[in-house]
Amino acid sequence: MRGGEALLKSLENQGVDVVFGYPGGQLLPLYDMIYDSDLKHILVRHEQCAAHAADGYARASGKVGVCIATSGPGATNLVTGIATAYMDSSPIVAIAGQVPTGLIGNDAFQEVDTIGMTMPITKHNFQPITSKEIPEMVKSAFYIAGTGRPGPVVLDLPKDVQEQELDFENDVKITLPGYKPTRKGHPLQIKRAASLIGSAKKPVILAGGGVIISNSSEELLKLSELVGAPVTTSLLGKGSFPEDHDLSLGMLGMHGRLPANFAVDKCDCLIAVGCRFSDRTTGKISEFAKNAKIVHIDIDPAEIGKNVDVDIPIVGDAKIILSNLIRAISQNKMSSKSMEWVNRVKNFKQTCIPKMSFDNMPLKPQQVIKEISEAVDDDTIMTTDVGQNQMWMAHYFTSRKPKTFLSSGGLGTMGFGFPAAIGAKVAMPESDVVAVCGDGGFLMVSQELATVKEYDIPVVICVLDNRYLGMVAQWQNLFYEKRLSHTHLGESPDFVKLAEAFGVAANRVERPGELREVLSSAINSGEPTLIDITIDPDEILPMVPPGCGLTEIVGEYKTESNNSEDVPYRETAKERAGD
Amino acid sequence: MDDQRTHIISALVLHKPGVLQRVAGLFTRRGFNIESITVGTSEQEDIARMTIIAKGDGKVLEQITKQLNKIIDVIKVRDLEPENTVKRELCLIKVHSPTEKVRAEVVQYVNIFRGRVIDVSPETLTIEMTGASDKIDALIDLVKGFGIKEIARTGPTAMSRGIKTI
Incomplete structure (x- = not known):
């Protein structure tokens, strides 16, 4: 051989x-x-x-x-x-x-x-x-x-x-003396964590991508319900906890949901599972969860204490540690589950449900995400690109299952969404796969339309088309005196014609109410399809400026309960949180 | 934890091509300050021992050892306690010594420091000195006046005192 x-x-x-x-x-x-x-x-x-x-x-x-x-x-x-x-x-x-x-x-x-x-x-x-x-x-x-x-x-x-020729052996042995990942958490640390969590009055869980990798969503849900801890996630943790659950806070961080950012600020115990406290998740470190004792569960010991000082580190596999933690807490009946905290969080959530319905033209991204949500089911695998499209999806889209929200978090790679969707569809042919991209990122990888055509890989690409590198433009608008340096992409290309040139079906959506239907039939067509969605380039997502604490949010926040579009997000949010 | 101090890190690594690059690259990438690094064979075949001298506070050191441990070719990492560690460095010094008188003087210093002269030419003496780094510094200071042509230092290598091994 x-x-x-x-x-x-x-x-x-x-x-x-x-x-x-x-x-x-x-x-x-x-x-x-x-x-x-x-x-x-x-x-x-x-x-x-x-x-x-x-x-x-x-x-x-x-x-x-x-x-x-x-x-x-x-x-x-x-x-x-x-x-x-x-x-x-x-x-x-x-x-x-x-x-x-x-x-x-x-x-x-x-x-x-x-x-x-x-x-x-x-x-x-x-x-x-x-x-x-x-x-x-x-x-x-x-x-x-x-x-x-x-x-x-x-x-x-x-x-x-x-x-070169060799004699092939099937059952080859491998020796890796320098590689022995820890799986079981230290029992003493688990015990200490159990008693801390059990006695917490205002616990919050921060779930990262590690929860998804270790398949511990079930354990996460159990722990959350057992101790009355609302759950927020990092971007990569999205889907680890059902976001329509009462205890879900949505994503945390620079573009996080209001209840998530405030709950982490207020909590007295933060249980971080399989996350690495990236700067986009924590905001200013000295302000991060400043009232809380922190338990950090991670399989990589180097993540412990790297960005955030923690009180109780537990190194190992999240699934094993969470089950042991749940056992320790319930055996000793330690949980002093505080309904007051749970209710407070629930009530706060009610006051800031983001407004999703807009009948504006060009389309508001919230309306687009709403219609996408209505067209897909819980098992649909969503991929995103990087930039505003990604943060809109992360902020507004409701994920319910692990491994259904794929996004380039750490590196923030534009052009990830479409090829990742191809890989996801090949891996999970029974699941529907929808890539939500910006026009900038999609154009970086649009040649893969040939791949989906040739191999008949039926992914649907939603191009959120605002002709801008929206996230960079957003920062230029907010922090660089609206000097939009090289972020306008111009009128080329026509994405529908581009797709058609590859022999890929394509549609254009411009009006509210159209996308749901178009996306549903694209998914049901069983063919790769591109949908070019013309959206409003001026919509800005509220954000925490770099170097600020998680509650120092700028930008307007449009909620269901308050339709005034020019309420400053920051003031009202603090008021509602009961500061 | 905030005290900046010099740490002696001893690591056992697989004796393989690229392992030094993996370790050195990690230090650059993570912004760790490294003073010296020595590599050589160990008591076990296929395993090399690295001695790394690095500066930083407790938190930095914790990150260094953890990140080193993540390298697949690194088998073991230990921060050696300075007071329970023997640490030695080898240094070669080529001194300008054109006259009998200078040579005699240099040899005298070398003897006091328990060094050795390992090469002589009409113009130069080459000294071998093994010891603690500050002793080597002191000898270099003494012979500096004669004119130093060349210095080659290995950087310290170290191990724990007594029966302890890593």
Whole structure:
């Protein structure tokens, strides 16, 4: 067997059913072997999208996603996708071609130091110098990517190694003496946390992406109901807790929901699960949850105390720790569940339900999100791009199930939404998949319309089209004296015609009430479809300016109970919170 | 926890290509201040020992050790307590010594510091000195006046006193 075949056999042994890839010179041997194999290969139209698709596949399914690109420019194009997966702890294995071992270091054609380049953005990376190393490396790569705090692993595969003969063994052993992720939480820490949480009068839970990765949504719900702790989430935690639940506060942070930001400010005990306290989530650190004792549950010990000082850290798998915590609290009947706190939060929530219905033209994003919500079901996988579209979705869209809201949080990669949707649909063919993108981000990856057409991958792309790089423009409007430097995108392209050029069905929506119908029939058509939605470029989402505490919100907040559109958000919010 | 102090971090790492880059890159990336780093073989085959001298408060040090531990090729990391640690550095100093008189003087200093002269030429003496870093600094200060042609220092390597190992 040759090295490339050993790679394919090893992938098969790992249960890989599909890869997203793009061939090239240094991968010719491997692709020649793929020609004869049963491996499903999806040819993307840009390597970056292979990585994003593998990432979307991983986030939607919980399995390791795989992408392949050639050496040099192929590998550099993967980099953004790998870094995106790294920041959001998404398990992918990225396979890159490399020049033959004899040429490494000679600045050969299409040579780049993939190992050096990807060191800071991977959990680990491997470069086999002989083919007999391949089986162990592949097995290690999948083990590392998929366990502990998941993340990307790169395999850098020189051309000659792909062709070199080896004796293949199926049950290869891996030795990783430096890799032993902690799964069980320390019992004493769990006990301490249980008594702190049990005696809290105003507890709040902050759920991050780790809850989704560890499949502990059920435990999260149980704990929340047991102790009467309202739940807010980070962006990546969206979907870990049903957002239509009484105890749901919605997303926290710079673009967080009002009740979430205020509850965290007021709480006396914050239980943070599987989150890393990013600056976008916490706002000014010294103001963050300043009245609270903090319990931090995370599988990565390096996240403990990195951004926020915590009182009780528990390192391990969220699912195991949460179940032990629930057991400890209920056995000792420790919970002094305070209905007063729960009711106060509920009442506050009632006073600031965001206003979603607008009959304006061009369409208000709130109206757009409302109609999207009405057209999709609980199992629909929503992906977002990055910018206003993402924050509108995060703020206004109601997620009810884990792994149904996929978004590039940490790296904030424009162009993520569409290819991630492709990966999600390939992973979960039974689920509907809708990508909500801005016009800027979508244009960065629009060539993938060819991919969805060729492979008939029926994702629906909603392009929220305001002809602006909306989030940057929003900051320019708020903090740079409305000097809109290079954020207007102009009138090109016509997205409907663009889609049609690829043979992809397309619609334009301009009026309130149209989108629901158009989106429903697009989903039901079973064909890839683009919907170009003309929206109001002037709508600004209330936000916490960088460097401010979570309650120092600027911008107007339109609520159901108060229809006056020019009520300053900040004053009324503080009033309502009972300050 | 706020005191800035110099830490001696001892790490066992897999003896593999790229491992030094992984460690050094981490320090740059995370903005940790590193004074020196030494790598060499250890008592176990395929495992190298790294000694890293880094500055920072307790919080920074905690992050350094945790982030080092996350590197797959790093097996063990320990912050050595300075008072229970033996720490030695090797230094080679090439001193300008054109006359008999200068050479005699230099040799005298070297003897006091328990160093050795390991190379002689008509114009120079090369001294080998092993010891604590401040002792080496002191010797360098003394022979500076004669004119130093070259200095090569390894940076300290260290281990715990007594039966303790990492």
